[in-house]
Amino acid sequence: MKIWIYLNGVQQGPYELAQLSQLPLRPDTPVWYDGLPQWTPAAQAPATAQMFADAFAPAQAFQPAASVQQQATAPASECAPARPSTYFVWSILLTLLCCTPFSIAAIITGAISNSKYNSGDFAGAQRMSAATEWLVILSIVFGILALPLSLIFFL
């Protein structure tokens, strides 16, 4: 059986059922294989549900696709929220140009946000993304404040 999964914001696969146990699959990770009407959370798809048999699964009725054609054209986009911004470009640029402690902290909080998104913790990813945004703003303010200071030192 060939199984496709929607992980890290991209469609991946096909995998064999045995391979899935080595992947960071969560109960809510969208999966699809021939026979499923649409992308389905792994815990609710018959073939993969046994992987989560021990975990608590919400009693959610399997809902057949309202419009299979529509699902087939744009399947995965509705399964997971968009990845919140990680501000990698900002934090790397600021580290290189202004070098503030905040910009290095921003890379790390961005990395944590990214990691949380990859593991399916979308709310946590959103929180860390917001923290990253603040650190980027702090870095810019720090950089601008340091500018006249360094010019005074130069004279």
Add this chain to the structure above:
Amino acid sequence: MSLRLKVILAAVAAGLAAWLALVDPVTSPAPQCIFRRLTGYDCPGCGTQRAIHAIFRGDIASAWDFNPALFIAAPLIILYLADPPRLRRYLYSTPAPFIIAAAIVAWWIFRNIFL
């Protein structure tokens, strides 16, 4: 990000680039790294201004000497900006940004001990 903000940022970046193309930061007043001023040690980004100025002069060898990190960070930043779908699973894999952060800290320590 709104279009207006992008235009403003592009204008600021172009202005800074023009400044660095015209003025040699070694011999004229230029913003200096506060960390270096206070501690005497280089930060991971120290030398970037001089390196960009050297690139504008066409002197790639000096640019590499001023800050080789620029030559690694620039393609990385372009990759993250372009965000090609084919590479997304690597760029946004869980270890990738942690490796970048660790590399920056390692470079920071390395350049102050060995260079």
